[in-house]
Amino acid sequence: MNHNVRTFQCLMATIMIVVSICTIAAAEEKAPIPNQVAQQQALALIKEIYGSDFEAAKSNEQKTVLAKKLIARAAESQDLTNKYSLLRVAKDVAVSGCDVATALMTVDEIAKSFQVDALMMKASVLYSLTKVARTPGEHKAIAQQAMEMIDIAIDRDDYDTTMKLVQMALSEARQDRDMELAKSIVVRLKSLREMAEAFKKVKMARSALQSNPDDPDANLVVGKYLCLIKGDWAKGLPLLVQGGDVTLKAMAQKDLAGASTAMGQMQIGDGWWDVAENEEADSGEGYRKRARYWYRQAQPELTGLMKDKVDLRLTRISFVSDAPLEELEARDLIDELVGSTWEVRWSNGVLLTNMSFAKDGSWVASIRYNLNQPSKMLEGNWTIIGQSVIVNRPASFHVYERNNTHITVKNIAQGKGVTATGILKKAP
Numbered sequence: 001m002n003h004n005v006r007t008f009q010c011l012m013a014t015i016m017i018v019v020s021i022c023t024i025a026a027a028e029e030k031a032p033i034p035n036q037v038a039q040q041q042a043l044a045l046i047k048e049i050y051g052s053d054f055e056a057a058k059s060n061e062q063k064t065v066l067a068k069k070l071i072a073r074a075a076e077s078q079d080l081t082n083k084y085s086l087l088r089v090a091k092d093v094a095v096s097g098c099d100v101a102t103a104l105m106t107v108d109e110i111a112k113s114f115q116v117d118a119l120m121m122k123a124s125v126l127y128s129l130t131k132v133a134r135t136p137g138e139h140k141a142i143a144q145q146a147m148e149m150i151d152i153a154i155d156r157d158d159y160d161t162t163m164k165l166v167q168m169a170l171s172e173a174r175q176d177r178d179m180e181l182a183k184s185i186v187v188r189l190k191s192l193r194e195m196a197e198a199f200k201k202v203k204m205a206r207s208a209l210q211s212n213p214d215d216p217d218a219n220l221v222v223g224k225y226l227c228l229i230k231g232d233w234a235k236g237l238p239l240l241v242q243g244g245d246v247t248l249k250a251m252a253q254k255d256l257a258g259a260s261t262a263m264g265q266m267q268i269g270d271g272w273w274d275v276a277e278n279e280e281a282d283s284g285e286g287y288r289k290r291a292r293y294w295y296r297q298a299q300p301e302l303t304g305l306m307k308d309k310v311d312l313r314l315t316r317i318s319f320v321s322d323a324p325l326e327e328l329e330a331r332d333l334i335d336e337l338v339g340s341t342w343e344v345r346w347s348n349g350v351l352l353t354n355m356s357f358a359k360d361g362s363w364v365a366s367i368r369y370n371l372n373q374p375s376k377m378l379e380g381n382w383t384i385i386g387q388s389v390i391v392n393r394p395a396s397f398h399v400y401e402r403n404n405t406h407i408t409v410k411n412i413a414q415g416k417g418v419t420a421t422g423i424l425k426k427a428p
Contacts (some may be wrong), residue, residue, distance in 0.1 A: 002029060014202035030115045034081040042085035047072075054093075071106060084114055095125060099139040119152050123161060126168060127329045138174045143172035143181060147188070154230075166192055166418025195229055215245030223252075228286035233293075249277055255290070262301035271295035273313060285317075292317045 008133055017251050034176045039226070046388035049052070050070070057066045067090045074086035111118040126146055133139050147167035153162040166189050173182040205221035212218070223239030235256070240252035251271050259265045269291040276287035295310045313412045 020355065025242060031080045031084075031113060032115050034084050038081045039085055039088075041078075042081045043089070045082070046089055047095060057093070057097075060099065063093050063212075064099045064102055067091075067094040067097065067099065067102050067106070071102075071109060074109065080113065083104075084110065091125065092377065096130045096132065098129060098138045100129055100138070100145055103129065104145060119156070119158075119161065122149060123165060126165075129198055130172060131159070133172070133175070136178075139172040139176035140178055140181065143169040143178075143185070146172070150188075150192070154192075154195070157199060157202075159192075162192055175266065198225060198229060214242060216242065219243040220245055220248070220276040221326060227290070247275060255294075259294075262298040263306070265294045265298035266302060266306060269298065269310070271312075288317045411419060 027251055050066075053066050053069070057063045063244075068087050070090035070093065074083045077086060078082040087106050091106035091110075091383055094106060104122055107116075107118055107121045107125060110116055110121070122145075126142055126149075126347060129138075129142050133142055139289055146165045150162055150165050150169075155158070155163060156241065166185065170185045172188060179380050201221055202225045205215075205218035209222065210219040219239045220243030223236045226236030226239065228236075237252045237256050238416050240248045241256065243249055243252075251268075254271060259268055271290035272287045272294065276284040276291065278284075279287060292314060295314055299307070299310055299314070
């Protein structure tokens with residue numbers, strides 16, 4: 001086995017061990033779910049104190065008010081059993097009022113303090129919400145949230161949950177009679193089915209690698225899955241080096257070696273482009289996106305016909321895709337943002353205002369909007385920092401944090417459940 005690859009795999013193994021230890025430590029900081037006896041006692045107390053509130057909460061709006069009241073009380077509670085029980089009741093009240101945002105928010109609050117599987121709990125909440133949804137807006141909200149959660153399930157390689165979520169989203173979109181949303185979900189469903197089918201082979205290949213890490217066929221299967229499906233080239237490339245495809249092996253070696261000159265970077269991009277030309281459409285698109293990664297690095301320093309070639313090829317590489325991509329540079333994000341109007345929403349889904357971006361140099365976006373405080377307009381140039389993942393045109397931004405110097409945002413790609421995160425930092 002190539003020494004560099006073996007070193008890389010050892011390093012990755014060490015990192016995974018450290019991450020696992022940290023994850024276990026983080027999980028230990030959270031409390032276990034209180035036992036049933038303790039919960040019943042807490043629920044009896046809640047019923048005694050808030051019984052009249054439960055009786056009075058007839059409309060969905062009243063149920064939302066009650067749910068938020070219980071959430072606020074849970075935040076003040078020092079007793080973990082009472083905290084959990086208050087949040088559990090708040091979740092059920094929000095579901096009965098078909099308040100999608102509040103119901104899911106209670107799950108987030110539960111997950112902050114207790115050892116629960118937030119994804120599975122949210123999936124269960126969405127399923128319960130489908131039973132009480134009546135209006136088109138309620139059905140649409142469920143569909144959008146289900147699609148947003150799909151990427152979390154995919155990250156966990158949980159395709160059973162993935163398929164349940166996408167089927168739920170499709171059903172809700174059809175009840176909403178939003179044909180555009182339903183159409184986009186059908187397209188997404190097709191790619192997800194292909195991913196789920198591909199993962200069956202990946203599971204067998206991973207099992208084979210446990211007994212024989214040098215198995216060329218297994219390395220190839222897992223390597224292509226990581227690169228083309230998960231967009232994780234850092235982990236996938238070393239496996240392609242150990243794989244049985246001579247062409248991919250050579251390209252993976254060149255990619256890992258990298259290049260410090262524009263010409264060298266372009267040549268690596270050319271290599272992936274040539275691979276793409278000989279592949280089927282779906283795989284070819286994945287390799288072209290890797291070519292774009294290298295073309296982007298080479299582009300600023302190229303001149304003449306070489307620059308013209310790279311510019312032309314970049315225009316032929318679709319930015320919009322149903323498959324996960326590699327991490328993109330900030331200027332890719334700007335390219336996607338410019339020329340569109342966006343909705344800015346708080347994490348509870350409430351519309352704040354519309355928002356637009358304009359190019360100002362290669363790394364700066366100019367943003368003008370009102371953050372619900374007319375006396376404190378945040379205007380001027382903001383720089384997108386950090387790396388983002390975008391695979392289609394998103395429909396809205398969720399604002400998660402803001403202060404005088406930066407705003408952390410998460411966009412929600414409606415219909416495909418694809419998310420992107422980034423930070424807008426005020427330019428000097």
